[in-house]
Amino acid sequence: MLILGPMLTITQALYDQIVAHAREDHPDEACGVVAGPVGAGRPERFIPMLNAARSPTFYEFDSQDLLKLYREMDDRDEEPVVIYHSHTATEAYPSRTDVAYAGEPGAHYVLVSTADTDGxxxxxxxxxxxxxxxxxxxxxxxVEAY
Structure with missing residues (x-):
C-alpha cells in the first residue's frame, strides 16, 4: 500500500537540473545527489554523479566518487537531502533493488522516468x-526560491 506522506520542497532550478540530467544520460539511468545544510532538510547543491554501471536498468555510484562526495559534504556541514536516479523503461517508482540500496532514511528519493521520451x-x-x-x-x- 502506498501512503502519501511528507513533502519535498525543491526549487524550479534544481528540478530542471535533475530532469535535464536524466534526459542527457538516457538511455542509461542517471543518478546524483542534492546536498543541503545538515538538519535543514533543504536541497541546495546539485551534484550529478556518474552511473558506474552505465546501464539502462540499474544505477550504481562509483565507490571512490561516493567516498569523496561524503567527505566533501562533511567538510561543508552538508548531508544528502535528495538522492535521485532515473528509470529509462519503467515508471518512476522504487524497484526492489532501489529499496534494498536505500541507506539514507532522512533522504528524499527522487525518481524520474524517461520512458518513451525523446527529450x-x-x-x-x-x-x-x-x-x-x-x-x-x-x-x-x-518553488522559485526558498
Missing part, C-alpha cells in the same frame, strides 16, 4: 521516503 515528451518526477523497506510517496512542491 520533449512527458516524464514522471516523483519523490519517496524509503525507511526500513517501507516506501512512502510524498508530494513535490516546486
Amino acid at each position: 520533449a515528451g512527458e516524464f514522471q518526477f516523483r519523490s519517496f521516503r524509503i525507511v526500513e523497506g517501507e516506501i512512502t510517496e510524498e508530494e513535490v512542491k516546486i
